[in-house]
Amino acid sequence: MDFTYLIVILALMTMLAVIVFAMVSKAKVENRREDSDSKKSTLAPDKRSDGEPVDV
Template sequence: MDWTTLTVALAFVTMIGAVVFAYISKQKVENRMNDSSARKSTLAEDKDSHAKPADV
């Protein structure tokens, strides 16, 4: 195996990993947006900006 094969394989695995990570993150965000009992973000218009963050 020469270095070009290794480079292509690493690039492909990295891209697949990034896509999987983005998909999982998107699913978590959408689930949180659809959950009416989830705490509001401190960036929400009607939430105090000095309150404890929702994700902590």
């Protein structure tokens, strides 16, 4: 087996992992955005900026 095949396989697996991670993150954000009971970000216009951040 040539190293070229190894590099190609590693590159494709890395791209696949990044795409899966992005899709999962996007789904989490969309679910949180649709949930009316979730805590608001401190960057939201109707939230105090000196409050506790959501993700801490």
